[in-house]
Amino acid sequence: MRVSFERTGGFAGITKKTTVDTDTLPPHEAATLPQLVEVADLFRLPEQITSPNPQSDRFQYKLTVEDNGKQHTVTVSESALPGSLRPLIEWLQTIPQKR
Template sequence: MRISFERTGGFAGISKKTTVDTANLPPHEANELPRLVEAAGLFNLPEKITSPNPQADRFQYKLKVEDQGKQHTVTVSEAALPGTLRPLIEWLNQVAKRS
């Protein structure tokens, strides 16, 4: 499984990008990523999730997931972030900080 993760926006407008591939992760993280993707129902989410009340200086997240020949991209604003997606976003933010 491979995820390209990009966070843009925010108060300072600093973007953060990383690509995570389970083939390159330690075993416990390689097992955690697919679990988080499944719990988020990522492949069932629409391509764009926006808030009815856009707010300035909020983050925008873009996730592109590739797994076993399937591919799906989701772009979501922080204000519209579904609760099921939050653990995956937080995990990816932590990985992005390390790279």
């Protein structure tokens, strides 16, 4: 499984990108990623999740998951982030710091 993650926006407008692949992760982290994707039910989420009340200086997240020949991309604004997706987003934001 491979997940590409991009965070844009925020007050400073800095873009952060990372890609994680279970083939290159340590075993514990390689087991965690598919679990987080499953909990988020990412393959069933719509491609765009927007807030009815857009707010400036909020982050926007773009996730692309590739697994067993399937691929799905979700773009979501921070203010519309589903609770089920939050653990995956948080994990993806901290994983590059662990390496």
